[in-house]
Amino acid sequence: MKSNDFDRIAFAYDRLTKLVFGNAIIHSQKFFLHRIPEGSNVLILGGGTGWILTELLKIKKNVNVCYIDASKNMLAMAKEKLIPREQIQFILGTENDIPSEHKFDCIITNFYFDLFTDESLPVALNKIKQALALNAKWIATDFVEIRWWQKLMLKAMHFFFKLMSNVESQKLPEWNKALQAIGGKLVDSRNFYRGFIQTSLFQF
Numbered sequence: 001m002k003s004n005d006f007d008r009i010a011f012a013y014d015r016l017t018k019l020v021f022g023n024a025i026i027h028s029q030k031f032f033l034h035r036i037p038e039g040s041n042v043l044i045l046g047g048g049t050g051w052i053l054t055e056l057l058k059i060k061k062n063v064n065v066c067y068i069d070a071s072k073n074m075l076a077m078a079k080e081k082l083i084p085r086e087q088i089q090f091i092l093g094t095e096n097d098i099p100s101e102h103k104f105d106c107i108i109t110n111f112y113f114d115l116f117t118d119e120s121l122p123v124a125l126n127k128i129k130q131a132l133a134l135n136a137k138w139i140a141t142d143f144v145e146i147r148w149w150q151k152l153m154l155k156a157m158h159f160f161f162k163l164m165s166n167v168e169s170q171k172l173p174e175w176n177k178a179l180q181a182i183g184g185k186l187v188d189s190r191n192f193y194r195g196f197i198q199t200s201l202f203q204f
């Protein structure tokens with residue numbers, strides 16, 4: 001199996017995460033969507049089954065979205081949720097396939113950084129950074145590990161996703177630091193699920 005392959009788990013992914021984290025997964029990812037200005041070009045990278053796109057379009061009718069995911073099954077589920085329209089572009093791919101003809105006013109990466117290591121994350125971030133428009137925002141939501149039970153849960157999740165999806169990373173990278181290292185200014189953040197999930201809004 002290739003690494004970070006979510007094809008096998010796509011059909012059950014949302015139900016599984018809801019079972020473990022309840023609504024925290026949804027609330028955390030929706031938290032900063034209202035801060036995206038109307039008319040923005042938005043890049044959603046590793047968006048999964050596409051519910052985030054439906055939520056975004058409910059509150060921001062006039063955004064253009066480029067939706068990239070590496071799993072064909074995840075992408076197919078995302079496409080099924082929407083009537084095809086010009087303002088949304090779906091791409092089966094990774095950070096290597098971001099269209100170079102656009103610059104993005106907002107980038108959304110949710111539960112995407114945890115697939116990388118402290119070594120591979122800066123490489124991916126520097127690629128994505130090339131696609132940022134001037135004064136762009138970046139919304140990132142992911143796990144943060146501080147307490148013993150969070151470390152334990154992360155270990156269990158990495159083990160599970162190693163088996164199911166051959167996830168490359170076995171340790172959470174320091175993603176807040178990595179985003180600041182490429183020039184992101186943390187302007188706001190909020191924690192969910194007793195501090196285990198953090199959504200952060202960065203300004204570039």
Ligand SMILES: C[S@@+](CC[C@H](N)C(=O)[O-])C[C@H]1O[C@@H](n2cnc3c(N)ncnc32)[C@H](O)[C@@H]1O
Binds near residue numbers: 005070093
């Ligand atoms: C952990 S899931 C999170 C999905 C979604 N963001 C959510 O929170 O419900 C990671 C997603 O990223 C996709 N993915 C993995 N590696 C990727 C990469 N390098 N570029 C784009 N998508 C990737 C997977 O196919 C999967 O849909």
